[in-house]
Amino acid sequence: MAGRPTRAEINLDALQHNLALIKKSAGDTKSILAVVKADAYGHGAVRVARSLAANRVDFLGVATCDEGVELRRASISTPIIVLGGAFVEQGDSVLEHDLIPVVYNLESAQALARSAAAGGTTIKVHIKIDTGMGRLGLLPGQIPSFFQELSKLKGLEINGVLTHLADTNGDSDAGNEFTRRQIELFQQSIEDLSHMGIHPPYTHLANSAAIMADVSHACNLVRPGIMLYGIHPSKGMKRTIGLEPVMR
Numbered sequence: 268m269a270g271r272p273t274r275a276e277i278n279l280d281a282l283q284h285n286l287a288l289i290k291k292s293a294g295d296t297k298s299i300l301a302v303v304k305a306d307a308y309g310h311g312a313v314r315v316a317r318s319l320a321a322n323r324v325d326f327l328g329v330a331t332c333d334e335g336v337e338l339r340r341a342s343i344s345t346p347i348i349v350l351g352g353a354f355v356e357q358g359d360s361v362l363e364h365d366l367i368p369v370v371y372n373l374e375s376a377q378a379l380a381r382s383a384a385a386g387g388t389t390i391k392v393h394i395k396i397d398t399g400m401g402r403l404g405l406l407p408g409q410i411p412s413f414f415q416e417l418s419k420l421k422g423l424e425i426n427g428v429l430t431h432l433a434d435t436n437g438d439s440d441a442g443n444e445f446t447r448r449q450i451e452l453f454q455q456s457i458e459d460l461s462h463m464g465i466h467p468p469y470t471h472l473a474n475s476a477a478i479m480a481d482v483s484h485a486c487n488l489v490r491p492g493i494m495l496y497g498i499h500p501s502k503g504m505k506r507t508i509g510l511e512p513v514m515r
Contacts (some may be wrong), residue, residue, distance in 0.1 A: 268496050272357045272373075275489065275514050275515070276514070276515045277310050277311055277314065277315070277513055277514055277515075278408060278511070278512075278513055278514075278515060279314070279315075279318045279380055279513075281331070281497060281512065281513045282310075282315060282319070282441075282495060282496070282513045283318065283499055284319055284324055284511050285494065285495050285496070285510050285511060285513070286299075286301070286322055286324070286491075286495060287322075288508045288509055288510065289478060289489070289491045289495070290430045292478060292479075292481075292508055293338075293478060293489045296340075296451075297361065297486070297487055297488060297489050298325040298326070298328070298487060298488045299324045299325050299488070299489060299491065300324070300325065300326040300327070300328050300348060300430070300471065300488055300489065300490045300491075301316075301324040301326070301327055301328065301491060301495060302327075302329075302350070302490055302493075302495070303315055303316050303319070303327050303328065303329060303331075303334075303338075303446050303490065304326040304328060304329050304330035304331075304334060304350065304492070305330060305334075307496070308492070308493060308496050308498075309345070309415065309514070310496055310514055311514055312329075312334065312336065312337060312338065313337065313341045313343070316338050316341070316343050316345070317341070317343060319345075319495075320343055320344070320345040321470065323345075324345065325343050325345075325346070325488070326345065326346045326347065326348050326367075326488075327346070327347045327348070328347075328348050328350050328490060329347060329348070329349055329350065329351075329371075330349070330350055330351045330494070331349065331351050332353050332354075332357045332360050332361060332364075332366060332368070332391065334348055334349075335347045335349050335364060335366045336360060336515035337365050339364040339365070339366075346365075347364075347365075347366050347367060348365060348366075348367045348368075348369065348393060348427075349366050349367065349368040349369060350369050351369065351403075352368050352369045352370060352371060352375055352381055352403070353366070353368040353375060353378075353379065354375075355374060355378035356378070357457070358379045358381060358383075358390075359382050359385075361379065361390060362364075362386045362390060363380050365391065367390075367393060368390075368393075369392070369393045369394075369395050369429070369433055370376060370392045370394050370395070371391070371394070371395040371397075371403050371404045371405055373416055373417070376416075376417055376420060376423060377379050377420060379392065379422075379423060380420035380421060380422050380423050382422075383422025383423060384421060384422050388422070389422050389423070389424050390422060390423055390424070391423075391424045391426040392423055392424070392425060392426060393425075393426055393427035393428065393429055393467075393469070394414075394415035394417075394425060394427070394428050394429070395404065395412075395428075395429050395430065395431075395465075396410070396428060396429070396430045396452075396453060396456050396511030397429045397430070397431075398448075398449040398450075398452040398453050398456070399445060399448065399449045399452070400430070400431045400433045400449075401433070402426060402430070402431065403431075404430065404431070407452055407455070407456050407459075407497065409440065410456055410459055410460070411459070411463070412489060414460065414463055414465060425465060425467050426467065426468055426469060427467050427468065427469035427470065427471065427488065428448040428456070428457065428460065428467045428469075428470050428471075429471045429490075430449065430452075430456075430472045431446065431470055431472070431474070432446055432449055432450075432454045432473070432474060432476070432477050433446075433449065433484070434446060434473065435476040435477040435482055446477075448481075448486050449472075450472065450482070450483075453470075453472055453486075454484075454485060457470055466471065469487060469488045470485075470486040470487060470488065471486050471487075471488035471489065471490055473485055473486065473489040474490050474491075474492060474500070475490075475491050475492050475493050475495075476498045476500035476504065477489075478494065479493055479494060479499070479504055479508065480501065480504070493512060495513075496512070496513040496514065497510045497511050497512035497513050498510075498512070
């Protein structure tokens with residue numbers, strides 16, 4: 268193809284260096300969900316995922332089922348969470364490729380339950396709660412009715428509960444206050460679930476910005492994304508932990 272040729276070199280040693288820093292920052296009590304969505308932010312999902320799996324991340328995070336299938340077809344066996352959820356017609360693919368979809372509405376939960384029943388097995392899911400991002404997720408007030416309906420479905424295992432922080436760049440007191448409010452709402456939601464007898468093995472809210480800003484929370488899983496590749500989440504991030512760029 269005519270034009271200006273472009274060459275990008277991916278340094279997997281730098282990726283491993285960044286992962287080691289993230290593990291140190293997160294601490295021994297927190298598991299790692301390494302995000303490799305969008306072709307690992309353009310770095311090559313399969314090669315990056317293999318490197319992360321070799322370094323024993325607990326989960327890989329993708330945006331869509333198709334991204335998860337790509338990793339499975341590359342013989343990557345690490346648990347894969349589909350952060351964008353599954354369409355109602357993708358239940359069989361979720362089952363076939365052992366994916367863990369994020370669920371945020373009853374329709375998709377019912378479709379997954381039907382696939383699980385047809386396969387005579389169980390599908391793990393993570394439930395998303397919207398504490399202020401305003402994008403995807405159950406509102407806190409919807410939790411009792413949603414989980415009551417969810418309890419009627421067979422074949423679904425609640426493996427985790429998550430939320431997404433909207434502003435963790437540390438640029439303003441207003442942003443910090445909003446983040447604190449989101450964390451409070453999420454922790455209250457976890458308590459409400461506990462009163463209902465629901466105790467998910469994993470709870471998570473910390474993306475790259477929250478990890479780098481040392482946002483205090485009681486969750487046991489963190490979701491590093493762009494920082495894995497040596498990129499700061501925003502120009503306003505004032506703290507550095509020695510990340511190295513993966514792409515050159």
